[in-house]
Amino acid sequence: MGLESWMGDGYIATKIEDVLNWCRKNSLYPSPMGISCCAIEMMAAAGPRFDIARFGSEVMRFTPRQCDVMIVAGTTTFKMAKVVRKIYDQMPEPKWVIAMGACTSSGGMYRTYSVVQGIDQFLPVDVYVAGCPPRPDNLLHALMLLQEKVQRGESKGMAPAFIGDFHGSRGSNSVSK
Numbered sequence: 001m002g003l004e005s006w007m008g009d010g011y012i013a014t015k016i017e018d019v020l021n022w023c024r025k026n027s028l029y030p031s032p033m034g035i036s037c038c039a040i041e042m043m044a045a046a047g048p049r050f051d052i053a054r055f056g057s058e059v060m061r062f063t064p065r066q067c068d069v070m071i072v073a074g075t076t077t078f079k080m081a082k083v084v085r086k087i088y089d090q091m092p093e094p095k096w097v098i099a100m101g102a103c104t105s106s107g108g109m110y111r112t113y114s115v116v117q118g119i120d121q122f123l124p125v126d127v128y129v130a131g132c133p134p135r136p137d138n139l140l141h142a143l144m145l146l147q148e149k150v151q152r153g154e155s156k157g158m159a160p161a162f163i164g165d166f167h168g169s170r171g172s173n174s175v176s177k
């Protein structure tokens, strides 16, 4: 059955990177950064109806050192952004980021001085999820897109540690480490 019958007496030639990336993409441990209402949909994705375990990502870790992908779900204020960035920095490489929902991706309806207008101002985002709130299926779709990136060996987390405006041009609201 399975691989043995498919291969017969043949063999497979591949690269070690491809095997590692295949293992990685099927065991992405999320860091659930649930900041506000979108987090409820993220929790639903882990339940039996949507069953994120089908993608090997049911192991939500609350310590950054055991996580591969940060799922930021919710309205991110400048005050909170510093905390999110610090937790991201504590994750080992390679690492990835999913921005879940309108608020996380663009500030959403909150065009105010206190809300970051998109977490890509302080994090290297790999996949954005549209919606307010996005359905759990949307998050699963984002995870599948991310798996394709992982298989290709792409990670924006390898990029420079700081992106966006970190150095004070926004005065007291600028995000710093």
Ligand code: SF4
Residues within 6 Å of the ligand: 036, 037, 038, 073, 074, 075, 101, 102, 103, 104, 108, 131, 132, 133, 134
């Ligand atoms: S996108 Fe909508 S559901 Fe998600 S955090 Fe913003 S207001 Fe809440």
